[in-house]
Amino acid sequence: MSGAESQHDVVVVGGGLAGCEAAYQLAQRGLRVRLVEMKPHKRTPAQTSDRMAELVCSNSMRGAALSNAVGLLKEELRRVGSLALQCADETSVPAGGALAVDRERFAEAMTREIEAHPRITVEHREVTEIPAERPVILATGPLTSDALAASLAAAVGAEHLAYYDAIAPIVSADSIDWSRVWKQSRYGKGGAVRGDRAAQREQTAQPEPAAPPEDAAERRDDTEAGDEAYVNCPFDEAQYKAFVQALVASEKVEARAFEEVRYFEGCLPCEVMAARGEQTLSFGPMKPVGLTDPRTGRRPYAVLQLRPEDEAATAYNLVGFQTRMKYAEQLRVFRMVPGLEEAEFLRMGSVHRNTFVDAPALLGPAMELRALPGVHLAGQISGVEGYVESAAAGFVCAILLAQQLRNEPLRPPPPTTALGGILTHLGRKQPTYQPSNITWAHIAPLDPANGKLRKRARYEVMAERALRDVGAWWAAG
Incomplete structure (x- = not known):
């Protein structure tokens, strides 16, 4: 770097929760930070204010109890000096068992702290390509501009960048009625079921009955997970038809203007598939071929498959069931699934505009792009979901980068912590990487x-x- 740029040790792009938290933590460790924020010159379609750390959706940071994973994450952030939690506590409003804030006062407090810090310089301009300066943290959020996203895609490969996030619900393993389900992969092949998006690529029109697939692509998707890679929830004909009708009739979250519906055929909401015809799901993610219910010795009419979210199988993902149903409707409809009548949902499903990378494939242990040394990612662009998780990702990224710049061995937060769970999620390979809120499945x-x-x-x-x-961990360093 030269000229004015040489006066800074780190560049942070994006003044949201992750960018502000990262800039603050680096500055607190004696590093000079240049924080580049495009407001007030330009806003994303979701933004209405020129302040930093604007909360564009709810004003809630979710549950406060320590028996809640996000409640634990918030308490950990308090104990390690998070700016976001300091400002949230200062601007909190009554919200029962949750932490909610006065969004205007919260953004004012965050902006004030960032602008007043002697080692942070704020520069207002849009960044349209990955800066040449190193190190740099990209914390541009779920609505990263098309130009910067194109620059990132050129650097890492377009196949590693997603523009819509299709999330299926996750349920706790110990809330499943195991007497009603069984473990088996299709055709006895561990992981023979394709990933959520791949499993739906054939759903471009009304499906026609097909023989069990024997093609090479299906076989290449096999894994070493063994014949218990999936849990199967079996439906008889009446249960299946009632479930489909409930999906079609359910209340959905309306797309916002900047999320104008452009579903990929490979990541359709389950209710969109259901609306295409009564049998669409039974030839897509609910196809029963290659499965035998050990209780009857027969193939069920349809199945909903669950896939482990973590190595210890403490939580399971509803394979192929990303959804725009309202949360209350998800609870009602998905508890119609045999075996999930009393399910505890650790994460609800959603489909929305969200630019993010395939973190397990692209990021190293310091949240640094393997293909571009010195370029770090933080916040929702890395694949975390939620206000608190975004701030936590900014915090962890800054701590690891500061360790690098001091030529110290990397000391990430332990995997037994919620902060460590952020890194666990970013590093956990999945058939199709999906953003996620913090859950207990991310913690050892x-x-x-x-x-x-x-x-x-x-x-x-x-x-x-x-x-x-x-x-x-914090006391040691």
Whole structure:
């Protein structure tokens, strides 16, 4: 760098929650930061204010209890000096068991702290390509401009960048009625079911009955997960038809103007598929071919498959069931699935505009692009979901970068913590990488020596362990 640019140690692009948190943490560690924010010259379609850290959707940062994974994440951030949590606590409003803020006062507080910091310089302009300066943190959020997204796609490969995020719900393993389901992969092949998007590519029109697929592409998708890679929830004909009718009739979240519906055929909401015809799902993600219910010895009429979210199989993803249904409707409709009548939902489904990268394929241990050393990603562009998670990703990215710049060994937060769970999610390979809120499945499970604890007690023990471990990690360094 030369001229004015040489007066800065790190460039941060984006003044949202992740960018502000990253800039603040770097500056607190003695580094000079240039934070580039395009407002007030330009806003995304979701923004209405010129302040930084604008909350564009709800004013809620979700549950506060430590038995809630996001509640734990917030408490960890408090204990390690997060700017976002400091400002959130200062501007909180009554919200029952959640942390909610006065969004205007929150953005004012964040902006004031960033602009007043002696080691942060704010520059207002749009960044249309990856800056040449190194190191740089890209924290441009889910509505990253088309020009910058194109620059990123050129650097990492367009196949590693997504512009819409199709998220299926996740349920807790111990809330599944295991007497009603069984484990089996299609044709006895571990992972033979294709990923959520791939499984739907054939759903471009009313499907026609097809023989069990034997093509090479299907076989190449096999994994080493064994014959218990998937959990199968079987439907008889009446259950299936009632489920389809409920999907079609359910209340949906309307797309916002900047999310004008442009669904990819490979990531259709389940209710869109259901509306195409009563049998569409049974020839898509609910096809029963290659499966035998051990209780009947027969192939079921249809199945909804669940895939483990973590190595310990503490949580399961509803394969192919990304949805725009309202949350209350998701609870009602998905609890019609045999075996999920009492399901605890760790994450609800959604489909919305969201630019993000395939983090497990692209990012190294310091949240740095392997293809572009010195270029780090933070916030929703890396694949986290939610206000708190975005701030946490900015925090972790800054801490790891500061360690690099001091030529220290990387010391990430422990995997037993919610902060460590952010990195676990970014590094966990999936058939199709999807953004996610923090869940207990991202945090290392308890040692079996703890015995079998009921859900709430287990989460409380995990939270106690996490706070102890994050405190030791923080004190060491």
